[in-house]
Amino acid sequence: MPIFAVHYTYSEATVAGRDTHRPEHRGWLADQLAAGALLTSGPYPDGSGALILFQAEDAAALQTLLAADPFARERLIDDVRVVEWLPVLGAFAS
Template sequence: MPIFAVHYTYSDATVEGRDSFRPEHRAWLNGLIDAGSLLTSGPYPDGSGALLLFQVADEATVEQLLVQDPFAREHLIDDVRAVEWLPVMGAFAS
């Protein structure tokens, strides 16, 4: 099954909202991990965004999942880039 790298971009204007909705956002992420759709995720240390790695059937599935993110619902993500990723070495390589 393909892996998709999703890059979120955040701005300083959404810090307060992200702080407020972070528990709900992380509960949503944990549910995806439990379901086997999300491999890992985490913010960039500089606060500019986050990386999420999904393993799902296709890009349409990723898009369906992303609209359910509380951060997306609350308009706390400035930009989203989702691309299929092909790991050739390491922990996620086939």
């Protein structure tokens, strides 16, 4: 199954909203982990965004999944970049 790197970009304007909705966002991520769709996730230390690695059947299925993220629903993500990723070595290589 393809792996996708999802880059979220945040701004200062969404800090309060992200603080409010973070528990729900992390619960959604935990659900994706339990379902096998999420491989790993975490914010960038400078607060500018986050990197999330997902497995999905295809880009369309991933877009449907991402639309359910509480941060997306609340419009707290300034930009989303999705790139299919092919790990060759390391923890995520097959």
